[in-house]
């Protein structure tokens with residue numbers, strides 16, 4: 001059994017021993033630490049029959065604390081540095097309301113840990129190819145979601161999920177190899193664009209949103225918005241004209257039809273379209289019953305390759321910030 005599997009299983013089991021009636025789970029964090037939970041939220045939205053799921057940015061959780069939060073709630077929070085004030089405060093609020101808290105961080109002994117009943121120290125690296133993608137923050141979110149579902153309601157495809165996790169690193173490495181050249185081509189084609197729209201659906205909408213806010217806006221200072229492939233036809237498609245830049249994270253599974261519809265329209269009206277197709281890039285090596293739940297993690301890992309190429313082509317390192325961690329905010 002892998003370390004993340006064992007740890008997630010033990011943590012959920014310990015929480016359920018003291019609180020056997022857990023009925024809702026909230027995923028809480030800021031920016032990339034929130035969007036990393038999207039695959040977990042999506043999985044539970046799709047598969048849980050009774051468990052209620054919340055996905056809330058930390059400061060909203062603090063200022064508009066859900067009435068339902070209480071002893072039968074589990075709050076899972078993430079903060080890379082473990083010191084983002086609103087996430088630390090969210091953990092304190094959760095505990096004060098009697099909820100169980102799990103803190104995911106790269107920095108143990110940080111303030112988040114003080115308000116976490118259980119702490120997970122995940123793996124992270126500036127160059128993500130050195131870290132097993134099944135041991136990163138977003139994967140831990142999915143592991144916790146899987147264990148919570150299995151240990152409360154049960155989940156018919158539990159074994160398939162565990163097997164998929166085991167195979168996942170290989171699938172990611174192969175996909176990353178496949179996109180190396182395409183990432184260089186993309187970087188040249190998009191490096192001078194003033195705006196890039198990110199699109200995706202189902203399991204990959206979180207990855208699209210993360211790419212938009214954390215990479216394009218934060219780390220590249222390129223205007224961007226994330227548009228759900230299904231919502232594209234309900235407003236955003238009006239901006240489509242010859243050359244409008246889109247990147248679409250094409251998922252495998254039930255929501256692929258939504259992506260396909262958007263792709264047809266963008267092509268028909270001459271949009272400039274970069275596709276990152278989970279199917280073409282190898283997600284189908286995972287068991288069919290669960291493979292769509294890995295699309296978000298897969299897309300994020302593939303985007304690492306595109307982002308490095310883009311930042312190099314633009315001579316704008318991914319670490320450049322104007323305000324973040326530098327001024328008061």
Ligand SMILES: O=P(O)(O)OC[C@H]1O[C@](O)(CO)[C@@H](O)[C@@H]1O
Pocket residue numbers: 030031032033078079080081082083084087213214218
């Ligand atoms: O994960 P932490 O340490 O709480 O930091 C959150 C910050 O990091 C990012 O996720 C990425 O830089 C931002 O979106 C967010 O403001």
